[in-house]
Amino acid sequence: MIEQDAVSSSKPSKPESGFSSEAVTRGVRVRVDPRFDPQRSQPARGRWFFLYTVTIRNESADTVQLLTRHWVITDGSGRVEEVRGPGVVGEQPILAPGESFQYTSGCPLAIEVGRMEGSYQMVTGDGELFDVAIAPFTLCETEVVH
Numbered sequence: 001m002i003e004q005d006a007v008s009s010s011k012p013s014k015p016e017s018g019f020s021s022e023a024v025t026r027g028v029r030v031r032v033d034p035r036f037d038p039q040r041s042q043p044a045r046g047r048w049f050f051l052y053t054v055t056i057r058n059e060s061a062d063t064v065q066l067l068t069r070h071w072v073i074t075d076g077s078g079r080v081e082e083v084r085g086p087g088v089v090g091e092q093p094i095l096a097p098g099e100s101f102q103y104t105s106g107c108p109l110a111i112e113v114g115r116m117e118g119s120y121q122m123v124t125g126d127g128e129l130f131d132v133a134i135a136p137f138t139l140c141e142t143e144v145v146h
Contacts, residue, residue: 021117021137027060028095028122028132036141037106043141048109050139052116054088055102056132058095065094066101068121071134076113088120107139114139 022031033053040049058064071083086092093101107116117136123129 019138019140021135023133023135024059025132026130027058027062028064028120029055029057029059030120030132030134031055031057032116032134032137034116034137034139036139040106040108041141043112046110048112048139048141049106050109050114051104051106052137052139053102053104054134055100056093056095056120057100058097061097063094063096063125064122066092066120066122067129069118070121071116071118073107073109073116074114075109076111079110109139112141 020031020033022029024030031054033055035051037049037051041047056066066087068084068086069088073081073083089103089105091101091103095101107114115136115138116134118134119131120134121129122132
């Protein structure tokens, strides 16, 4: 997985495809908008690359901080890879009520379709840890679906 382009935003992003996902856990909304990246893909060599933009919006009354990420990536052949690590794009953003954080990252696959899901571990200002769900979303070269 390649992470890049952290951007703060105060409003949700516009969906890039019909494969988006959204989930709310304890007042923290996570929206993911994936898209196929033909410039980084080489289908003849068995390499498809997907970008996904994540918007995390704190709709709760508490200030929260993202500590870690956990992704479960499943390709169309059923191969599963798990990725865990601190923060996202080198940051552990702190979100006051009403604030958002947006970033774009990428995922290579050896097949033209897959899916991702996962969670972020967050902490409140009082030190309470909790997991925020990242709902499943599809990675697909658009032409394959039609």
